[in-house]
Amino acid sequence: MSSFNILYFLRPEHFPIFTIMAYFLGAFFIVLLGKNRTLRNIIAFLSTGTALTLLIALIKPIMLNHQIVAYWMGRRFPAGGYAIGIALEVDALGLFFGLLIATAVFVSCLYSFQYMRRDDNEPQYYTLFLMLAGGVMGLVLSGDLFNMFIMVEILTFAAVALTAFRNQVTGALEAAFKYLVVGCIGSTCILAGTILLYQQAHTLNLAQLATIIPGNLNTNTIVAFALLFIGFCTKAFIVPFHPLAADAHGAAPASISVLISGVLTKSGIYGIIRLTYFLFQLMNLGAMQFWLVFLGSVSMFVCVTMALAQHDFKRLLAFHSISQIGYVLAAVGLSTALGASAGLYHAMNHTLFKGLLFLAAGAVLHETGTTDLGKLGGLSKKMPHTTVLFLIGAASISGIPPFNGFASKWLIYQATYEKAVESGNIGFAFVTIIALVTSTLTLASFVKVTQSVFFGQLPKECENVKEVPFGMRFAMGILALLCIVTGLLPNAVQTYLTEPAARTLFRVTEYINGMLGAGYAENTMGMAAPEAATISYKIVGVWNPLNWLVLLMIALLSVCIVALASRYDAVRQNKGKEVAPKYSLFYGGEDTVFSQVGGGDLFWGFKHNWRHYFSFMHDLHSGIVNDYSLWAVIALALAILYALIVL
Amino acid sequence: MITMNYIASFFLIVLGLYCIVVKYNLVKTVIGLSIMDYGVNLLIITIGYNPGGTAPIFTEGELTAASTFVDPIPQALTLTSIVIGACVTAMSLALVIKLREQYGTLDTREIRRLRG
Numbered sequence: 001m002s003s004f005n006i007l008y009f010l011r012p013e014h015f016p017i018f019t020i021m022a023y024f025l026g027a028f029f030i031v032l033l034g035k036n037r038t039l040r041n042i043i044a045f046l047s048t049g050t051a052l053t054l055l056i057a058l059i060k061p062i063m064l065n066h067q068i069v070a071y072w073m074g075r076r077f078p079a080g081g082y083a084i085g086i087a088l089e090v091d092a093l094g095l096f097f098g099l100l101i102a103t104a105v106f107v108s109c110l111y112s113f114q115y116m117r118r119d120d121n122e123p124q125y126y127t128l129f130l131m132l133a134g135g136v137m138g139l140v141l142s143g144d145l146f147n148m149f150i151m152v153e154i155l156t157f158a159a160v161a162l163t164a165f166r167n168q169v170t171g172a173l174e175a176a177f178k179y180l181v182v183g184c185i186g187s188t189c190i191l192a193g194t195i196l197l198y199q200q201a202h203t204l205n206l207a208q209l210a211t212i213i214p215g216n217l218n219t220n221t222i223v224a225f226a227l228l229f230i231g232f233c234t235k236a237f238i239v240p241f242h243p244l245a246a247d248a249h250g251a252a253p254a255s256i257s258v259l260i261s262g263v264l265t266k267s268g269i270y271g272i273i274r275l276t277y278f279l280f281q282l283m284n285l286g287a288m289q290f291w292l293v294f295l296g297s298v299s300m301f302v303c304v305t306m307a308l309a310q311h312d313f314k315r316l317l318a319f320h321s322i323s324q325i326g327y328v329l330a331a332v333g334l335s336t337a338l339g340a341s342a343g344l345y346h347a348m349n350h351t352l353f354k355g356l357l358f359l360a361a362g363a364v365l366h367e368t369g370t371t372d373l374g375k376l377g378g379l380s381k382k383m384p385h386t387t388v389l390f391l392i393g394a395a396s397i398s399g400i401p402p403f404n405g406f407a408s409k410w411l412i413y414q415a416t417y418e419k420a421v422e423s424g425n426i427g428f429a430f431v432t433i434i435a436l437v438t439s440t441l442t443l444a445s446f447v448k449v450t451q452s453v454f455f456g457q458l459p460k461e462c463e464n465v466k467e468v469p470f471g472m473r474f475a476m477g478i479l480a481l482l483c484i485v486t487g488l489l490p491n492a493v494q495t496y497l498t499e500p501a502a503r504t505l506f507r508v509t510e511y512i513n514g515m516l517g518a519g520y521a522e523n524t525m526g527m528a529a530p531e532a533a534t535i536s537y538k539i540v541g542v543w544n545p546l547n548w549l550v551l552l553m554i555a556l557l558s559v560c561i562v563a564l565a566s567r568y569d570a571v572r573q574n575k576g577k578e579v580a581p582k583y584s585l586f587y588g589g590e591d592t593v594f595s596q597v598g599g600g601d602l603f604w605g606f607k608h609n610w611r612h613y614f615s616f617m618h619d620l621h622s623g624i625v626n627d628y629s630l631w632a633v634i635a636l637a638l639a640i641l642y643a644l645i646v647l
Numbered sequence: 648m649i650t651m652n653y654i655a656s657f658f659l660i661v662l663g664l665y666c667i668v669v670k671y672n673l674v675k676t677v678i679g680l681s682i683m684d685y686g687v688n689l690l691i692i693t694i695g696y697n698p699g700g701t702a703p704i705f706t707e708g709e710l711t712a713a714s715t716f717v718d719p720i721p722q723a724l725t726l727t728s729i730v731i732g733a734c735v736t737a738m739s740l741a742l743v744i745k746l747r748e749q750y751g752t753l754d755t756r757e758i759r760r761l762r763g
Binding site for chain 2: 146150153157160161164167170171173174175176177180181184185187188191192195196198199202204246247250251309310315617618621623624625626629630633
């Protein structure tokens with residue numbers, strides 16, 4: 001290029017690198033100039049906003065025109081069919097996850113301006129915040145396996161440091177240390193897997209690996225697969241790594257919880273998808289589908305029951321977060337177009353509603369200073385806006401129409417059931433049942449939270465509570481709006497976002513050719529090049545959430561009428577009779593001072609019936625870092641064993 | 648000879664994991680993390696090794712078809728990995744110091760306020 005031309009840099013092919021740079025440069029400048037609050041906020045706003053804008057600008061070429069943007073660092077293009085340089089490659093899947101991340105980071109940043117105001121060390125917070133965002137963004141946009149490892153390390157470090165950021169909070173340091181130990185085991189697994197693949201293929205480029213590995217499965221690559229898989233599982237906090245997420249969420253500032261649940265877990269899911277669908281192309285195997293669906297189902301059920309037993313607002317939300325990730329993994333593991341689309345849709349919704357819920361929990365913490373469910377109550381009178389926003393999030397995660405959780409969960413039920421019909425395997429129908437039961441338990445759990453935090457009697461300590469500042473409500477409002485919009489327009493979401501992203505999962509050749517030139521995959525892989533057409537691509541499940549809302553309203557109304565009618569009778573019959581509180585509904589048999597139902601009491605009967613299970617689970621999650629490491633080692637051993645047997 | 652390296656590297660990785668799982672002292676956990684990391688570094692270097700290879704530094708014209716050298720990419724990766732390992736150690740030790748201040752102990756069995 002002879003003369004400097006600004007338009008040259010405005011081509012879409014440069015956007016991915018600019019997106020990653022926006023975060024890291026922001027982090028750098030905040031270290032440099034962050035002493036002044038206004039300046040600091042402007043830098044953080046600009047860097048997160050720029051990244052989001054750049055990715056939105058990529059929607060048209062990548063999502064709608066199905067292009068793939070490949071960027072070679074330092075213009076070192078592949079030579080002689082060999083990838084020499086380091087590449088960024090953005091296909092629809094990468095862009096989809098990138099958009100989720102950029103949105104969550106942007107909203108969380110807006111929220112932080114007010115939320116972190118009382119903390120000292122604010123400049124360090126924003127630096128780590130942007131490093132975390134940059135790390136995750138680098139991971140999903142990267143086209144190079146070792147780069148992915150570097151980004152995993154960056155994001156793990158930033159996340160650990162941010163977990164320990166409020167180190168005066170009980171357990172913050174402890175949570176950070178546990179996360180660091182198990183996270184490092186995971187990262188080391190990723191590195192070992194990467195290098196074992198390098199030994200076989202002598203390249204680190206994802207596209208080139210994808211042409212070499214599938215035809216050359218041997219002990220070495222299979223062990224590498226298991227190592228990488230477990231490494232990404234630690235990042236997604238799939239069972240058995242879920243206690244780390246709960247610990248980290250409970251201690252970290254709420255704005256970071258949004259990132260850990262909405263962004264970090266997504267990076268793990270992204271890694272698993274890239275690994276199974278692209279690098280190894282194993283998803284046509286029934287054993288692999290079983291593996292992912294099994295892990296997903298176990299995660300969704302175990303975590304939702306763990307959530308029922310929690311007494312801490314944020315810890316409870318953390319377990320729900322992993323439970324929802326279980327849905328995503330199970331749906332993606334079906335290896336059908338509908339399943340992939342449903343899983344990605346739910347991943348997007350998870351980012352939105354979980355972010356909203358964590359921000360609402362943060363708002364409660366910000367005003368009351370506690371997240372203990374037993375100490376809160378009646379906040380709807382003091383914080384009406386937060387309550388409404390929280391209710392929107394709770395309705396979304398529980399899958400109530402017309403919010404977005406309904407749309408994606410419906411698709412997941414349909415996908416698992418259709419898979420059962422198509423493959424004739426009754427196990428997948430069982431997954432549908434687990435998903436339904438989990439959804440019910442989620443709703444139950446959120447009824448409990450709503451009751452014990454926002455309704456009921458206001459404790460004395462909470463009498464001076466005020467509504468949170470406008471900046472925080474505004475950030476929550478954006479997410480709430482997105483929850484409603486994505487719920488009301490499921491077809492638009494599918495057409496513009498999830499369908500193109502799910503499409504790429506079954507067109508690996510396009511990904512390879514996008515990076516290494518047209519015809520590369522067909523030439524190098526020959527007959528082994530995976531056929532895109534083997535999986536029939538059809539999107540079903542066109543429905544109108546408003547109809548379901550009307551149905552739900554009618555059902556609710558009829559229940560209310562029946563309930564009111566019988567209650568009226570009951571009151572008339574019991575007139576004059578004193579009913580001892582110990583026999584009334586919902587109580588555990590003991591007199592309570594407050595008429596308010598305590599945080600843990602609402603499902604007393606249910607928990608009593610399941611007490612052996614709950615006490616077993618409680619003892620299992622011992623909180624000792626050695627145990628969690630042991631789980632990681634066992635998971636790794638099992639993964640290697642299973643992979644060696646079935647592959 | 649090179650087989651010995653592979654055995655040693657996997658032995659180190661397993662030893663590190665064993666140390667993390669079995670030892671109840673926080674500092675020993677950190678040592679375990681480091682040992683595991685060294686094992687992976689040794690593995691990377693071993694993979695890049697060619698029998699009889701020299702250092703991969705050549706000037707123009709020096710490089711002929713007959714010259715044997717070790718693979719430079721794993722060496723670059725190892726450098727990165729060593730740096731990351733040092734960061735892990737530094738950060739975890741910083742956390743250990745703070746934990747010792749708050750909990751008054753280095754025993755992992757007593758650092759379990761978050762559980763269940």
